[in-house]
Amino acid sequence: MSVKERLITFIEYKNLSQNKFEKALGFSNGYVNNIFKSIGADKLQRIIDIFPDLNQQWLLTGEGSMLKYHVKDIIDRLKKHLNFTHDMQLTEYLGISIETLYIWKESNSFDKDLIKEKLPNIDTNWLLTGKGNEPVNNEKSTGSLNLTTISGYYFPDVSVSAGLNMKLENAENHKIPISIPGWGSDLIFINVYGDSMYPKYNSGEIIAIKNIEFQYINYGFPYVVVFKNGDTYIKYIKKGKDHDHILLISENKFYDPKEISLDLIMSVYSIKGVIKRELI
Template sequence: MTQNVSYISKGEMLDAIKTHLNMSKNTDFARFLGISSQAVSNWYTRNTFDAELLYTKCDFINPAWLLTGKGSMLKDDLNGIKTIDEANPSFMPTTSMNPSVGTPYYDVDFIGGFDEVFNSQVNIPATNIVIRGFEKASLWCNVTGHSMEPKINHGDIIALRQCTLNDIQYGEIYAVVLDTIRTIKILRRSPDPDKLRFIPINTDGYDEQEFDKSRIINVFEVIGSISKFF
């Protein structure tokens, strides 16, 4: 089951933070963060932000929410109960060049050539990503495109685990390598037993498609996605 994926857009998250700070203008927010107002505007335009900066400057933010958009924005949930262990900084993702620590990250877009990297015996990951909650993943890579927004945003990085057609849980998100294309979609059963339905979350300009199972070369379970933090 896909976990820890974004449920709201980065712009909506920024708006929520500004509201908590009683700020309405980007200029005030930028001054608070110590960056230019243009940088904040770019965050909105590109549907991204500097998670490390926000976590450093906004000590009230629940890092789980900051990374995924899921759950409470505030560290202090109902009746003062902590939503995470504040004393444990290991919740925040880090990178490591130690190949025995974390999960390999390949600096390649899944849509634009991932399978060549995956099938290479000599390709070396750019780094390893260390983050709690993604232990099932076997690798990380980049993702572009808008068809799965707001759950998976353009510019995010995704955690993948290779699986088979028999492993597919209908209604979950998978990254699929077909003979001519690569795509990330919700997979559902088709009336034709030889096909699968590929369903986008964002239906504004993106349509459901069906492909023959025989065209599928590789299938990866999408364990989750986070904003790129490095």
């Protein structure tokens, strides 16, 4: 495999087109396709600066692994270091949303400055690779709540009608811990608004949702779909006209199906349960 082929492999891993990759780096259109033997030192440094998880040795020689680190492993190390068992405990500690943590995992990137701010004594080499001695942390705490017993948080001011991600990012949001045996952990409880999924999901009900990777969706089932502009919908997902599109279908036949480009979608949530109005 050539340097060019390895770079294309990395670009595909990042779910980027070559054009988007080139734009992100400030390279000319078609740069990747025009690589012959190797990459110039200035261009290589730019790539490493923008994508620090890319293993330079692997890119140039094929030796070692493609990535210098995996953010999922880093998150697991942080949780173990802090005596946390659930992702939501870590997001609470860092002051970020569960959506942000999901994006970190998906993009294999994270906010190093935030980690350093929260854990100033953390050793970068241990954090990225797990090698060396785990630093001593005297701040290990799960806080005032015993988060190991809760299923997730209910956000009473957030509905599935629009703006889910933007609202969850708001640190001022009121949230209530919810514990339901058998429902799992790291759930987000939000309100249903509107009648597009009536009678399966009714306005005023509460649904429990959880981030999933798009590759794990089952076509024909309902999901919460969050668009990059913040719009949020509950819809059945079915296959679109090609691999780059999906169909969003309502339960209420009054609403027409919509074919959507995957480029417009930021994240997808599976629906783990519903709390109906008559049960409250």
